Amino acid sequence: QVQLVESGGGLVQPGGSLRLSCAAPGRTFSNYAMGWFRQASGKEREFVAAISWSGGQSYYADSVKGRFSISRDSAETTVYLQMNSLKPEDTAVYYCAARPSIVVVTPTLYNYWGQGTQVTVST
Numbered sequence: 354q355v356q357l358v359e360s361g362g363g364l365v366q367p368g369g370s371l372r373l374s375c376a377a378p379g380r381t382f383s384n385y386a387m388g389w390f391r392q393a394s395g396k397e398r399e400f401v402a403a404i405s406w407s408g409g410q411s412y413y414a415d416s417v418k419g420r421f422s423i424s425r426d427s428a429e430t431t432v433y434l435q436m437n438s439l440k441p442e443d444t445a446v447y448y449c450a451a452r453p454s455i456v457v458v459t460p461t462l463y464n465y466w467g468q469g470t471q472v473t474v475s476t
Contacts, residue, residue: 355380355465357449362470365439369474373434375449375467381429382406386456388463389423389434391445391472398460401447402434405456412458417443439474446471 361373375387388403402423404411411423422435432449447470450463457463 355385355451357451357465357467359447359449359467359470362447362472364473364475366476367439367441367474369439370435370437371439371472373436373447373449373470373472375432375434376430377451382425382432382451383429385451385453387423387425387432388450388452388456388458388460389432389447390450390460391443391447392469393442393445396445398448400458400460403456403458404432410456412456414458436472439472441474444472444474 355377359375365371384406386406389401390398391401392398400414402413404423408425420438425432449467451465452463
């Protein structure tokens with residue numbers, strides 16, 4: 354079992370930035386592909402970004418491409434989602450997820466999930 358803990362959410366004005374973090378207390382993410390997903394109120398959970406276990410491959414939803422960046426630290430203990438130029442439509446609960454295999458964008462193929470962190474983009 355892998356427990357994931359997200360942090361870094363909050364309220365930000367349109368055009369602002371936030372950096373989300375995802376950690377698994379007491380363990381590393383080596384050999385795990387990691388993903389970020391989001392779920393807005395009344396909508397289905399959707400893919401945001403994902404990164405391979407090696408960090409060599411990353412994928413982004415079209416809606417965030419060029420604005421968001423996913424990365425993982427060299428110690429393999431934390432995965433980040435840097436979010437720039439935030440828009441009101443980015444408002445959602447953001448979830449970190451992990452799978453011990455190749456990177457994919459389908460949420461149902463991820464084995465482990467965090468509890469989520471709220472991101473609100475508003476004036």
